[in-house]
Structures are given as C-alpha cells and as structure tokens.
Amino acid sequence: EFDVLIVGGGPAGAAAAVYAARKGIRTGVLAERFGGQVLDTMSIENYISVVETNGPAFATALEQHVKTYDVDIMNLHRAQGIRREGKQIVVDVDGGAQLKAKSVILATGARWRELNVPGEQDYRNRGVAYCPHCDGPLFKGKDVAVVGGGNSGVEAAIDLAGLVKHVTLIEFGDALRADQVLQNKLRSLPNVTIIMQAQTTEVLGDGTKVVGLNYLDRATQQAKSLKLDGVFVQIGLVPNTEWLKGSDVALSRHGEIEVDVRGATSLAGVFAAGDVTTVPYKQIVIAAGEGAKAALSAFDYLIRSSAE
Numbered sequence: 680e681f682d683v684l685i686v687g688g689g690p691a692g693a694a695a696a697v698y699a700a701r702k703g704i705r706t707g708v709l710a711e712r713f714g715g716q717v718l719d720t721m722s723i724e725n726y727i728s729v730v731e732t733n734g735p736a737f738a739t740a741l742e743q744h745v746k747t748y749d750v751d752i753m754n755l756h757r758a759q760g761i762r763r764e765g766k767q768i769v770v771d772v773d774g775g776a777q778l779k780a781k782s783v784i785l786a787t788g789a790r791w792r793e794l795n796v797p798g799e800q801d802y803r804n805r806g807v808a809y810c811p812h813c814d815g816p817l818f819k820g821k822d823v824a825v826v827g828g829g830n831s832g833v834e835a836a837i838d839l840a841g842l843v844k845h846v847t848l849i850e851f852g853d854a855l856r857a858d859q860v861l862q863n864k865l866r867s868l869p870n871v872t873i874i875m876q877a878q879t880t881e882v883l884g885d886g887t888k889v890v891g892l893n894y895l896d897r898a899t900q901q902a903k904s905l906k907l908d909g910v911f912v913q914i915g916l917v918p919n920t921e922w923l924k925g926s927d928v929a930l931s932r933h934g935e936i937e938v939d940v941r942g943a944t945s946l947a948g949v950f951a952a953g954d955v956t957t958v959p960y961k962q963i964v965i966a967a968g969e970g971a972k973a974a975l976s977a978f979d980y981l982i983r984s985s986a987e
C-alpha cells in the first residue's frame with residue numbers, strides 16, 4: 680500500500696513525486712508515458728531558470744530528479760478507474776491489477792485537439808503549433824493563421840498579433856464563439872484578418888516547413904488557399920479524464936477535475952494537479968507548482984487522518 684500514489688508522469692506528477700518522497704512517505708508513480716506532453720515539445724524557453732532546453736531533455740531531467748528518491752515508478756501502465764474503499768483508495772490498472780493507497784494525486788494531463796487534416800502531423804513543430812505562449816516568439820515578423828474562433832483561438836490571435844507580421848483567424852462556423860470583449864479587441868487590431876465559415880482541409884508544406892493552408896469556403900463551396908509560415912491549432916484542449924467518468928471525482932462541464940485552492944478533489948484523500956484540472960493556463964511551470972502543492976496537501980491529509 681502506498682501513502683501517496685501519483686497517477687501521471689508529466690511535470691505535475693514528477694513534482695508531486697519529489698515533494699512526497701522528500702517527506703519520507705511511501706510514494707508511487709503510475710504513468711502511461713513518463714514525461715507526458717513535454718516529450719512532444721521541441722524547444723522550451725519559459726521554464727524559469729532554464730533559459731532553453733528541448734522536450735526530451737526536459738523529460739529525462741524530470742525522471743532523473745524523481746529517481747534520486749525512493750519512488751516506485753510504474754511506467755507504461757494506464758489507470759482505468761478509482762474508488763474509495765473504507766480508508767483506502769483503490770486504482771484499477773490495465774491488465775486487471777489494483778493499486779491501493781492512503782492518498783492519490785491525479786496528474787493525467789491533457790492533449791490538444793487536432794484538426795486531423797493532411798499535413799498536420801508531418802509539419803508538427805515545423806510550423807504547426809498548439810501553444811502560443813510557447814511557440815509564438817518563433818514566428819516573429821511572419822504570417823500565421825490561428826484555427827479556431829473560441830476564447831482560446833481569439834486570445835491566441837490577439838497575443839500573436841503583437842509578435843508576428845499578420846494573423847489570419849479561421850473559424851469553421853458563421854460566428855466567433857469567444858467573449859465579446861475579446862472579439863472587440865481582435866477586430867481593433869490592424870494586422871488581423873478574420874475568415875468565417877472556413878473548413879481547414881490541408882496544411883501545406885515544402886518538405887521541411889509549413890508554407891500555407893487550404894480551406895473550403897463553406898458558404899460558396901470554393902476551395903481556397905493561404906500563404907503562411909505557421910498554423911496555430913486552437914480547437915480545444917482535452918483533459919485525460921475519460922477514465923474518471925462515473926467515479927466520485929467531480930469533473931467540470933469541460934471534463935476537467937474540479938480542485939480547490941489546495942488541490943483537493945471532491946473525493947476525500949484524492950488530489951489533482953496540472954493540465955487535467957480546472958486551474959487555468961496550461962504550462963509546465965504551473966503544472967509543476969500545482970504538483971508540489973498537491974503533494975503537500977496529500978501529506979497534510981495523511982498526518983490528519985492518521986491521528987483519527
């Protein structure tokens with residue numbers, strides 16, 4: 680039985696593991712893919728105190744840091760369910776195994792929703808980007824498109840307009856879905872064009888990088904093309920919580936785990952951190968901070984519950 684079982688091995692899970700292990704309590708990490716989204720990242724330039732690194736190097740550093748402590752890492756395993764049985768929390772693992780713990784930290788992260796059009800995968804990190812906070816500065820002085828007219832797409836377009844030469848916002852529907860104040864701000868910017876009723880059909884590249892995008896004008900059914908240096912896909916971030924549906928861990932209407940300021944979920948003894956939660960701004964430094972916080976909260980919970 681673990682004192683703390685962490686589900687997820689990204690920045691949030693790794694930080695939680697280091698903080699828990701340093702309390703001298705029995706700590707385990709169950710991860711489908713240790714490293715998490717960072718493994719898919721090229722350059723990281725906004726983790727404070729690290730001027731520049733790349734995703735795989737950062738993921739290796741996370742694992743090395745965790746391994747300096749006595750942490751039981753169970754990599755390449757997937758959690759499938761969670762429930763409370765008396766004082767214990769039981770996590771079902773693929774293959775039929777069960778892990779038992781006094782407290783659990785959920786840090787299963789999220790994934791960007793993809794366009795699923797030709798060219799998107801081929802030019803990922805070579806012009807196709809998902810995170811304006813991360814990759815925006817790479818497109819300084821260039822022409823980019825943002826696909827998606829919800830809050831995240833419009834925020835990304837506003838953000839990028841201050842960095843790049845020109846932004847084309849592409850929305851599938853016949854209206855933007857972002858808050859009116861964001862729409863007003865977007866429309867006030869001189870270097871932004873908005874195209875509505877446009878279905879992205881292909882990301883174009885020259886073999887090494889993005890050179891444009893094809894779309895279908897849904898009003899006229901005409902195929903059209905844009906010349907671009909980058910395409911930011913902003914059609915949603917999907918939290919990895921499918922496996923929690925039907926459990927006692929409450930999710931928001933977007934499927935994110937609801938947490939309080941201490942990282943506690945609705946299920947006693949279960950905490951959560953990082954991109955999988957309702958905490959805004961999905962970034963490594965934030966996930967790591969939240970992971971540390973969840974571990975300290977779990978430790979506090981253990982001290983109090985063992986005194987009962």
Ligand code: FAD
Pocket residue numbers: 686687688689690691692709710711712713714715716717719720721722723724725726756757758759786787788789790791809810813814919922952953954955961962963964966
């Ligand atoms: P994740 O990194 O998503 O980790 C989740 C972990 O949970 C993984 O180990 C996963 O395998 C595991 N998992 C999921 N489901 C299960 C399950 N059922 N059972 C067991 N394990 C499970 N942020 C920045 O700050 N700077 C950047 O430059 C930057 N660039 C990015 C570039 C790209 C292409 C992407 C995709 C993201 C980028 N981000 C960047 C965002 C950053 O990667 C995330 O905010 C951060 O990784 C979130 O950490 P996390 O630990 O919450 O989740």
